[in-house]
Amino acid sequence: MTTGLIIGSLILLAVLGGGFSVYKFRVRWFRSAYFAFNITLLVFLFFWGVSLAFPHLVYAAEANETVSSGNSLGYLAAGLSVGIASIGAGIAVGIAGSAAIGAISEKPEILGRALIIIGLAEGIAIYGLIISIMILGRL
Secondary structure (H helix, E strand, C coil), rough: CHHHHHHHHHHHHHHHHHHHHHHHCCCCHHHHHHHHHHHHHHHHHHHHHHHCCCHHCCCCCCCCCCCCCCHHHHHHHHHHHHHHHHHHHHHHHHHHHHHHHHHHHHHHHHHHHHHHHHHHHHHHHHHHHHHHHHHHHHH
């Protein structure tokens, strides 16, 4: 129990210590990518440390029913539909939003049209969520 906490805290300190040394780099995107990687690693290590320290919480209940491969593929399809649709919506809103800001700065009266186009781009994620709910309804 304490071994997991000790290992997790040592890795946490090493990652945070390495994060402070990245300010030497002048490349801005490298610093952002490094900190994003650190945050992801810290979240993973936190949950890993909790599972090592408190195994009775992680493995508390056994599964009563077996999951067939059809159900597992259905869950995978539901997750992929939301994930891929959200990535697509993020890309679309990023491109349309930056173009809309530029257009609104030159011609302010097209604000309503720009908001409609950005709303249509956000609808892509909602369509993925609806498809995911429909897939989960069939399982």
